[in-house]
Amino acid sequence: MHKHLRLNEYKVLIYRLSLAYIFYFIARILFYIFNINLLKVDSISDLLSLCYYGLAFDTTAILYVNLLFIVFSILPFWKNTNSGYQKSLFYLYFGTNLVAYATNFIDFIYYKYTFARTTIVVLNVLKHETNKKVLLFSFLYDYWYVFILFVLFSALWIYLYKKVIVAVAVPSKKLHYFGFSTIGFFWVVLLIIGGIRGGDFNKATRPINLLDASRHVKNIVQSDIVLNTPFAIIRTLFSNSFLKPNYPNVNEQVILEKVQPIKQYHNNPATKPNVVVFILESYGREYIGAFNKNSKIPNYKSHAPFLDSLSQHSMIFTNAYANGRQSIHGMSSVLAGIPSFKDAFTSSPYPKQKIESLVSTLESEGYNTSFFHGAANGSMGFLGFGNILGFDNYYGRTEFNDDSQFDGFWGIWDEPFLQYMKNTLDKKKTPFFASVFTVSSHEPYIIPEKYKNRFHEGGVPIHKCAEYTDFALKRFFDEAKKKPWFSNTIFVLVADHCNQIYYDEYQKAINHFAVPIIIYKPNSKYVGVDDDLAQQIDIYPTILDMIGYRKPFRSWGRSLLDKKSSQPFVINSTGNIYQFSKGNYICTFDGKTALGFYDKNDKALKNNLIKKRNPEMNEIELNCKAFIQDYMDRVVDKKMYFKQ
Secondary structure (H helix, E strand, O other): OHHHHHHHHHHHHHHHHHHHHHHHHHHHHHHHHHOOOOOOOOOHHHHHHHHHHHHHHHHHHHHHHOHHHHHHHHOOOOOOOOHHHHHHHHHHHHHHHHHHHHHHHHHHHHHHHHOOOOOHHHHHHHOOOOOHHHHHHHHHHHOHHHHHHHHHHHHHHHHHHHHOOOOOOOOOOHHHHHHHHHHHHHHHHHHHHHHHHOOOOOOOOOOOOHHHHHOOOOOHHHHHHHOOHHHHHHHHOOOOOOOOOOOOOOOHHHHHHHOOOEEOOOOOOOOOOEEEEEEEOOOOHHHOHHHOOOOOOOOOOOOOHHHHHHHOOOEEEOOEEOOOOOHHHHHHHHHHOOOOOOOOHHHOOOOOOOOOOHHHHHHHOOOEEEEEEOEOOOHHHHHHHHHHHOOOEEEOHHHHOOHHHEOOOOEEOHHHHHHHHHHHHHOOOOOEEEEEEOOOOOOOOOOOHHHOOOOOOOOOOHHHHHHHHHHHHHHHHHHHOOOOOHHHEEEEEEEOOOOOOOOHHHHOHHHHHEOOEEEEOOOOOOOEEEOOOEEHHHHHHHHHHHOOOOOOEEOOOOOOOOOOOOOOEEEEEOOOOEEEEEOOEEEEEOOOOEEEEEEOOOOOOOOOOHHHOOHHHHHHHHHHHHHHHHHHHHHHOOOOOOOO
16 A cells, blocks of 8 residues: 555656746747757757757756745655645646746746857846846746747646646655655655766766757757756856866966967057947947958848948958857956956956956056946946946946936946037046946847837847947047047947857857957057957957057057067857867867867857868867966966066
């Protein structure tokens, strides 16, 4: 009696957990359908193969989420089967499972902006936002069909759960029941441990993590099909990706030779022009015609007429890439030359240290420094990081002090806020350094009502926002050029990361990071097109080279104007995999070894050449290791500045 009673409970438990697998499979298929243009899969059999490999990751997530439910289902209580206890299990099951399941649905949409499964880093960024409820309701309103899908599948899940119930029974021999239950409990615990680890009890192997999703894929973007979002969040919940790797073939001499972490330039006379850096929210290279003249995109249309015009009088870098995937990554990369890989540097345990940056070096030269961001003060973590960098002034929505210009979601519309910035700079003593982070070219993709007939959606919703921000920039430059400080100012314009994609060329994995870099100085020699590799972390040393800054300084990037001291390269991360481009190849690297080498023009990472390794590939892998080694050493040991 007691064995049959418990076995019946175990069968029902297996059924209930099996339902989770079924609905995770459905979520995976929907995730693929919603992002089919980004997740290139050759055939249905390949998709099913990826789903099969995803079972290990589903197992880990399902067991973590259902840990309490499983324990309370198999504890040797006498009243496990009564209706009150089973009702409690019902609420525990769906109270945990539906919250976790919802994160998969969020990534149906959010993946288009980050090109990676959501991790705990996103939650760390959101904690700085004061408008969480507004953003949530905006998401539900704009993507109501995703919410409806979630409700429908949740209802089906609940219906199927209730179809199979545990029969009410009381054990006649409680001692036997307890003994059998105890043995069963320990067996289930062992199975849970194995399942959470990924089906392996071997001490020599670590529990599966996000990197393991790349082991069975033809293209690294497919690893996001293998993963599920609850797994990505859980596995990064208490992780610290900032660990020294200690590569055996990387020593101080290799780092000095390959990375050159300390830069010093003598190319230009010492001058003190003003410096203004625009970090343009979500403004991918795709939207600007001047950067796509050689892209061979059929029927291409630009959405940035002003930036196209400005580019004719600027130095533009048409092969430039972001060093991160989120806004806060962009701020640290552009202003401090600090890329972000698996996790944001600003979300690590190490950002509160002395950091050499554009702010510190220019302040040492007598510059007044300011940061402008039209969102609520503290949004995105910018105020906190700005304080660490040492900005003299922070100007946000509070200082703007006119919420009639608030967009209702993120911050002050770009046009009035850039005018406010211009008026503020008019009063500054020169030389000054200012950086602004725009807000309007962002989901939920709205523009001021008065411009609804002027700027048009185009292929994707962000196009009208790109046109509006371009117009706001034109208004800024039209007014600023009337002021005496304008003619002696270096302007840099760069995106923080990419966003909605319209053209197939930008669906390619490497081009998910494709951003514009524009350097404009009125009536100067800096005019032309440079198609060498460039990246956000190059902006900091480039500006110091331009102004003739003489002292040595810490920089992982290189001056884009110096063709002698170091070779062009780009490093970034999908969140799981490093991507390192240099010379003739792109290297994908998992933190321990190279996963693939691709021709520099194979931006879709289709043809892996790793079986044809050559000396240049070996050199690129060593260069990648040296960069990561020095990066982790300096971050962890708090050596983010150069001691004179």
